[in-house]
Amino acid sequence: MEIFKNTYELDNLSYAIDKYFDKTTLFFDIECTGLSPRKSFIYLIGYATRSENTVTITQLLAANESEEIDIITEFENVMSGYDKLLGFNSTRFDESFIVERCRKYNFNTKIKSKNHMDMYLKTTKARCLLDLPNYKQKTIEQYLGLNRDDKYNGGELIPVYEKYSQAGDLESKKLILLHNYEDVQGMIYITDILAYPDLFNSQLRYISHELESNKLRFIVETDIAIPNSINKQRDYGLYIIKDNRIYVTLDLFDGELLTFLPDYKNYYYLINEDMIIPKSLGESMDKNSRRPAKKQDCKVKKEGQFLALPEKIDIGTTRLFKPSYEAKEAFVDVNDITPNLLLKVVRYMLKH
Known part of the structure; x- marks a missing residue:
């Protein structure tokens, strides 16, 4: 087994790196x-640690399968000093592979006792924000502006490793070490991608809003500054996320809409007059001219300006307005707009 160490300084401490x-x-x-832990073995483990602004990347290289247990044992010794593990597609692949290989050696691995976060799984929770063609590590690296020297993937490196293992080819050794080093360093670099899923549960602060013709524009601030801006168009409006601010533009509607009273059971519907009256007033009327009101009967018309809402958003007790009872579109009166309502709209937009 050979051990290689490289140290470098972080240029800046972003939100995600500092957190994770x-x-x-x-x-x-x-x-x-290979992909099967029963038919193939681990020949290289790379890991990174941080001390203030200094990052150390260590690589444990096995010359052949007989040294696999040596690099696993060394990694287990290192892992015992850490509470958390971070990797890319690592819970489904790396962890499972290590567990299976340890089973072969009757070795009791500690890996499942660690707090292990898989960056791939967490990043895919932000699909609605990122819209990447896929969520492979190299795709995320390119999205965030990282260009690596290594041009291989893990599968392409297998014959390269075999050439090193069988013939001691130094160029092959250099290539496999470079690939693993850039994988580990790349994971550190793309930690910034975790800012996007974290936006969903971040603190939001209302800054301001204004009505402009048939548009509502408002600004919300978060505690998280994202690395790349996001610009999303929706049927009801658009939003732009830049640094730690979210700029939203929503459509307004001018005209007449209906709101439906929630306490419809307290009303009668007057059949010939297409109107409702409280039951206390209708008890003395001819029973043939009235009936218990239904939800769709208890409507109140209003003329004005209204904010179009995303479909199925829950805005609590705020009055909703619709073109008809059956309509899916929903609106709120601009006079009912509050900072809390706008924060609910932003949270919904981010997740849909």
Whole structure:
């Protein structure tokens, strides 16, 4: 087994790196001779640690299968000093592979006892924001502006490793170390992608809003500054996320709409007059001219300007207006707009 160490300084401490990559966190990535842990073995484990602004990337290289247990044992010794693990597609692949290989050696791995976060799984929760063609590590690296020297993927490196293992080819050794090093370093770099799913549960602060012709424009601030801006068009409006601010433009409607009273059971519907009256007033009327009101009967018309809402959004007790009882479109009176309502709209827009 050979051990290689490289150290470098972080240029800046972004929100995500500071949150997810602290002194208790171990980034890791493995390289294998195939996808099946029963038919192939781990030949390289790379991991990264952080101390203030200094990152150290360590690589454990097995010259052949007989040294696999050596690199696993060394990694287990290192892992025992850390509370959290961070990797990419690592819960489904790296962790499972290590568990299966340890089973072969009757080795009791600690990996399942760690707080293990898979960056791939967390990032895919922000699909509605990112709209990437896929969520592979290299795709995310390119999205965030990282260009790596390594041009191989894990599968393409298998014959390269075999050439090193069988013939001691130094160029092959250099290539496999470079690939793993850039995988680990790349994971650290793309930690910034975790800012996007974190937006969903971040604190939002209302800044301001204004009505302009048939548009409502408002600004919301978050605690998270995202690395790349987001611009999303929806049927009812659009939003732009830049740094730690969200700029929203929503459509307004001018005209007449209906709101429906929730306490319809307290009313009678007058059949010949297409109107409702409270039951206390209608008890003395001819029973043939009235009937118990239904939900769709208890409507109140209003002329004015209204804010179009996203479909199925829950805005609590705020009055809703619609073109008809059956209509899916929903609106609120501009006079009922509050900062809290606008924050609910933003949260909904981010997740849909």
